[in-house]
Every structure is written in C-alpha cells, then in structure tokens.
Amino acid sequence: MKDLYRPMFLPDLLIRALERNGHRPAVHIGDATLSSAQVREKISCYVQAFRARGLERGAGVATLSKNRVEVLFSMGAVMVSGCRNTALHPLGSLEDHAYVLEDAGIEALLFDPSFADHVQELGRRLPGLRLLSYGEAPVGEDLIGLAAAFTPQRLVAPQVDGEDISALAYTGGTTGKPKGVMATYRSSAAMAQIMVSEWQWPEEVRHLVCTPLSHAGSSIFVPLQLQGAVMFVLPTFEAGAVLEAIERHRITTVMLVPSMIYALLDHPRFAQTDLSSLQSIYYGGSAISPTRLREAIEKLGSIFVQFFGQTEAPMTVSVLRKEEHLVDDLARLTSCGRPVPWTHVALLDDAGNEVAEGEPGELCVRGPLVMRGYWNKPAETAQALDGGWLHTGDVCRADEQGFLTIVDRKKDMIVSGGFNLFPREIEDVISRHPSIAAVAVVGVPDEKWGEAVKAVVVVRSGHTVDTAELIALVRQHKGSHHAPKSIDVVDAIPVSPLGKPDKKALRARYWAGAERLVH
Template sequence: MTAAGTELYQGAYQPQILVHALSYDLDRPLIYVGEQVISARAFRDLVSQYLQALQSLGLGRGAKIGVLASNRPEVLCITSACLLGEFVLVPLHPLGSLDDHSYLIADSAMDALVIDAPAFAERGAALAELAPTLKLLTLGPARSGTDLAALATRMQPAPLIAPQTNGDEPYRLSYSGGTTGKPKAVVGTHRIGIAVLNIQLAEWEWPSQIRQLMCAPLSHAGAAMFLPTLLRGGSLVILPGFDPIRVMEAIQKHRITCALLVPTMIYALLDHPRLGDFDLSSLETIFYGASAMSPTRLREGIQRLGPIFFQFYGQVEAPMTVCVLRRAEHDVDSPERLASCGRPVPWVQVDLLDDEMRPVPHGEPGEICVRGTLVMSGYHQRPEQTAEAFAGGWLHTGDVAIRDPQGFLRIVDRKKDMIVTGGFNVYPREVEDVLGSHPAVSANAVIGIPDAHWGEAVTAVVVLRHGMEPCADELRALVRERKGSVQTPKSIFFVDALPLTPVGKPDKKALRAHYGNPQQKAAAA
C-alpha cells in the first residue's frame, strides 16, 4: 500500500481524541480539587506547558517517563503530555516499596521520573541514587531533582497538535501485579488504548451528566476514566487518595454521579459507622473491578446504596473491558450471579479452554482466553513469557471460570492459586465466598500453605467486622456444610487487615510467605 493509501485509512487514536475533546466547550469546569476549579481551557494550557517542559529537558519520542505521585491534576497533565509527545508512560504505584520502584526503573530502562514532591521527595532522592542516569523531576521544590512544575509555568501555552501515530506504537508500560513472581511490563500500544476507550463508551453505563469522583490512583486504573469523562462533557472531582469520610463528603458536596472503586474501598464504606450520615443519593453508577467481590458484601452494597453497581473485568494484559456485569444484571436473589464477572463484550473473542486448548461445556471450569484488539502486544523484553501467554493463538488470562446457560462467567479462581490438598483440587474463591457470607466476616483470603500430610493445607486469613469476636469453629462448620470437608480450612488466622497489592487485591504471595512460616502456623485458630 502506498503512503497516501496508508494515511487514507489512518484511524484516530488517543492523542487525536484528546486534542479533539480539548477543542470545544473550553470554559466548562473540568477538574475540582479541594477549592480549586480547573476549566477545560486551563487544563489544555497546562498540558501544553508540561509537554514543552519535558521536551526542553531533552526528552523525545520513545523516552520512558515514570510517574510517582498521589492523585493531583498534574498527573493527568503529564499523562496527556506523554500521549502528545510520543513518550512512553511508566506508572509507579504510590504504595510500592523502594525495591519495587527501583526494579521497575531498571527493568523499563526509564529515562525520567516525575515525583510528587510533598509526598515522595525522599523516595525520589533514594531512587535517583540507585539510578544515576535517571532524570529526577519534581512537582514542587525538593532537595533533589529539577522542579518540573516551576519549569512548566515558564512555558507559553501553545495549540495542542496530535502526532501521527499507528496502532502498534507503544504509549505505556504497565506492570503486572507480580503476585507469583517479579512484575512483568505489559506493552500497551495505541491499538489497545483506543480499544479500551471505544468499549467503555459503547458498553459501560455512564450517567447522563458525569460528575466523576476519582480516589483510585490516577497513575493506574483511574486514568482510564479521564477520556470518557472528557468526551462526554463531564467533570472530575479528584481526591488525593481513598478515605471513607472524604469520599462520602465529596459525593454529598459535589453531587457525584459515578465513581471507580475497588472492592476493599466498597467494604470500607459499608463498614463505616457514618455511612448513613451522608446524602449519597446522587450516585448513579459505582464502577468496580480489579479483584473479586464477596457476593454477600455486594448484596449488602445494593441493599444500602441501591442498584448502582457496574462490574468490569480485565487484566493488565487485556485491560478493564473483557466482560461487564451491568447494573440490572446484579440479581440480589442469585449468589451465583453476584459472583459473576459478567458476560464478554462483543468487541473481543472470549472462550473457556481446557489444558488441551479445547472449549469446555457449560458448567465446567476452563481458563478464560481472549483474542482481539484489546490484547497486549507482549511483555517487555520477555519473549518466552510472551509466547507462553499467547499459546495456541489466545491470551491465557490465568483465570479459571464457569459459564452458565445465559453466558455469564463466574471466576472460580486464578489457575496459579488453586490448592491441591490430599489429592483434591480446591479453588480458594469458592471457600472465600462461603466465609464472606458469615455475618462476622468483613473480608478474607484463602491460600494453600505447604503441609507434610496434605501437600497443601487450606488456610484462611480473616478480617472481622467491628466488634465481632473470633469464631473459627463456626467458620469451619459453615464451609464444611456448604462445600465439604476437603474445602474446610485447616487453619484460620484473624487479622486487622489483609495486605493488598498495588491494585487493591489481597496479596496472596505475601500471605503465603508469612503464614507458610512454621512459627506462624502455630498461632492459627
């Protein structure tokens, strides 16, 4: 095909969408943070200033730019500037350790790191010492690095121009959770970015007037909510992070119509003694995902907040939009439906396959496998692991699910989390759902730990609701009655909180390491 022919059929990707969305209705309020209100015009100018500031530091096309910050508007400015400057964004999670961050910087060959100076000045200085060639840029004054925010203010806003990109060009390196080993960088291309956006606009249930609360990390899933909000003429209310009281205050004050929350955030709201003190009636949609939600807690959420829950399912390798469970599909009388991750969207191919790559019949467990424009191009510099993930021409998600006659998928567990005890296979998710139905249980995680007799022993780690007493025998009896003796936990540990991965999932790798210790085993109930 000639060059002219190639241009003739060139589609719009996120850079073009961003410029288009920031070319009209510029006086509308776009972002609220504290008492500050940023119009669409002011945001457009900030994007231009940050883009020029980054380019003035010698950063060009393909430069890898990390961001380590709490939620603030500048994160969206830098994310947008990366799209227009053809940089590759590498988000670092605010909850990550020094070792985690150092590993990501080295593995990605990061060129520059932008840090939120008030929150991460010390971490930034430590990382700069470990990576001498790294350009350290700060949002605000700090002892180390160049103040990018100050540099941006010296730039004259200019019209935004979208680069001519193609779908195969990377714009983001997103690291997997690393729950079974070192995190792997997933190469996100413009093909994937526009696929996520199109599916969100087509399949997600957005309020007619979007006033979006953002308390999930903007450097991660939160950023995916920005372009749909921008395109629909909506506004964002940004909180630095999740705090139940601040979330409820913001919903009431700004008449929030939608929010992105992970299950642990929803649990914290439901368990808060002041939930009934705030007017949350403006909420039309709570988008939730990232990890499984207890059907019992989900039913409680619907009963207390209304039929406003919308679930999305995906993973870093196929982000956010593989399946959806719409608001009306949340059947409070069906625990199986509330345990579902929804039905596949029509924009991707999804099947449940066995170990021989054969489709499984309805009601039988199989691995969720995906094809389509949503699928990653591969893992950064890991050809063997990429080939393994793409075996047989499918993306293997590692999630084992059952399909019901209506086409809804119910994830029974991660393939790598399955417990083999006494020769029997136990899916932790099934045990977790039973434990979660007990009125004393706020949250729980089930793992297998090495055991000389059983091979692996089913072990539960439980967070109780406020004021409840440990009830190990009751919990065992409940599982024995609902599932059987094989699934019944041999040990139960009661804790104040579960360790979480950066995306808000229970960190089962940390739990296995901790409770697999012989000294910890002795402390079980």
C-alpha cells in the same frame, strides 16, 4: 496513503475532547476548578517542558505521586508527546521501583516532593535518571516551574502506529520479578471505546476519583473527557472523605474496588449521608462478596456496574450491567458478567479446545484490547499468547445465558484489595531470613480484602523466628500490600510427587467448604 485509514488513538481522543468541551468544568481538585481549556493549556506547557529536557516520542517516563492536579497535566503531556508511560505505585518498595525503572529503560521520573528521600535513593542507584519534581524538592528539577516558563500552544497528536508502545504497566511475576505489559496505542484506544460504550454512564457525569490517578484513575481520564464530565479528585481513598465528597458535590459516578465498598457500607456516617445523587458505581479489581453486594444494592439501589479485565486486557473484557444484578440470586451476584461485544472470549481446556457449556475452562481473549506482549520476555509472551489467544489464567464457567463466573485461577496469583500479588515474590523475601528452612505463600479467604496473603513457613532446626519480623521484612522489600496478613509455622509444607510445594493441597486447608476458589 497510510494515514487514510489511521484510527483515532488516545492522544487524538484527548485533544478532541478538550477542544470540544472548551470552558466547561473538567477537574475539581483541592480548592481549584479547571475548565477543559485550562487543562489543555497546562498540558501544552508540560509538553514543551518535556521537549526542553529531551523527552519526546518513545522516551520512557515514569510517575510516582499521590493524587494532585499536576499528575493529570503530565499524564496528558506524556500522551501528546508520544512518550512511553510507566506508573510506579505509591505503596511499592524501593527495590521494586528501582527494578522497574531500570528494566523499562525509564529516562525521566516525575515525582511528588513527599517522595523526595525515596527518589534521591533511586537517583543514586540509577545515575542517568532525570528527576522532575511537582514543585520544589531537595532533589531534582521543579517541573511546575519549568512548565510555567512556556506559553500554551495548540496540541498536536504524535505520529504513531497502532502497535507502538504507549505504556509499560508492571504486574507481578511468577519468576520473582515484575514483568512489563506492553500496552499499545491500539489497545488503549480500544479500552477507552469499550468504557465509553459499555459502562452505562448517566446523562450528567460528576465522577469522583479516589484511586491513584497514575493507575486506574488515568484509565478513566479520556473516557470522562469524551463525555464532557467533571472529575472530582481526592488525594487518596478514605471512607469518610468519600462519603462527604459524594454528598457535597452531588457525585453521580465513582469507581471502587470491593474492599472500598465494604468500608463505605461499614462507616458510621453511611446511613446519615445523602448518597441519592449516585447513579453508577463501577467496581472491579477483585471478586466481591455476593452477600455484601446484595446489601449494597438494597441500600443504594440498582446502580452497580461490574467491570472485569486484567492488565494484559485492561479494564473491560466483560461487564455485569445494572439490571443484571439480581438481588434474589446470589449465584448471579458472583458472576463477572458477559463478554462485551468488542472482544472475542472462549473458555478453553489445556489442549486449546472449547469446553462444553457449564464446564470449567480457562478464560481466553482475542481482540484489539489485548496487549502486545511482555517487555523483553519473549518466552513468557509466547506462553501468554499461545494459540492466538491471551490466556488470562482465570478458570471460569459460563451458564446458558453466557454469564461468566470465575471458579479458580491457573496462575499462582492472589488478588487482595484490588492488587494482583504473586506468591513467588513474597516467598523470595521470606526465604532470605536465616531461620527459614522453607516457605510457601497462598491466598486465603478474607471478608475485607477478598483474599489475604498467608505465609506458611518451616523453621530451621535449632532456630526460632518472630513472625512479625517476617512480615516487616516483606513490607520493607515489597511494600505494605505484599506483606502477609498472617503467618503459620508448620513442621512441613506439602509437596507434589515431583517434590515441589503442593500449593493446591496447601490452599485446600484454608478453602475447605468454599464453592469457588476465589473470594
């Protein structure tokens, strides 16, 4: 009887969509165009390859790769096998990757051969890790060759419960180490349902993917397949290549972070490129400049849809719809929209009570979209889900029509170019340098990235320091996206009455005159 009311989870939805679309084009990548039936067959062979190597329901599988079609095959196979997925960001450091692989209990790492040297070192650090390469590589087994040995079979969804963990998505941590957000089959199905119903899709969806398939690109895979869309996949984001692809393939939809929108607007070929096919531009990941958003609307039309969410409640807690982008109202263009009907949202004070209309309060969320908690971190889980709400850490105001505007963050977090960065992780690296007596990291306004990482350091008496050396140190240990854009050397860092670094006072130096403390 327990199966009588079992809902459709992401593997069920993927299988149903691929079967329904049959021989319609599904993916265009490089010089290849694959139908839904061909994608389904490839996924089947990868499922069998996984099983041949002992990867079945509940096994932890991680991916480290640039965009290539095999990522889609293995991503689908992870879903259908009931494995637990974890994506490693291509810009991440060796140190962080090793921590995530060990913390998540990953059994197999799927990787692009261009990462072979990096992966070889990961294999040394984690000798029990199975390495499977997308093609021949100096290390690991060729996953493409392994999958090619199997004959396609019918796809069968795994027998899973809604609260089973479908993925661990790692986000920065206030304690200096990333923490794994437990996505469930319940939450991922809710995410897909919300995206399909709330993102104002055009009748014909020709979607350009220029973000990592293993991250944001994967979130949109099933919603696109459910609509019979065709995906056009670029290896990475490069403004000129994106403009060319939109014109050549008559792209109707694309998902971008604000810094990508700025890069397109500022590209020398923007005005000469035919972008008339675009019908929906989905944007999110960080706050957008209202003046640049108005410029984009004036040049491209009312085709912008903002989505707002976080890893703990992925992709879409609220939306700002096309018709709600009012170009003559900059206050509206700073809004992250109104809550979608599929979530409960409240603005709460520190005592857990709803604030009065127009007053700032922490954005808190309930509903099937919300994570199960943080992997192996019960104390942080309890704090995040205190009182039966997900506490997002974003401080918002709501106007009389219900439009939300983020005015500050309770979390000590920086959002730069769509990346969530936690200062503690950067401070821990800089403080290793023998010349540094004290360090504090904050986000400062930046026209390109939204917010930029700023490090403020005190140098030990009798020592000197090259700030470029500190930036390189962070890049080495945390990756380029964590590296400070600038470093200020000061005599002292302001402290609170308790003697702790006063981040609020420090940020105030760089945010003077700003109407809101996010950018």
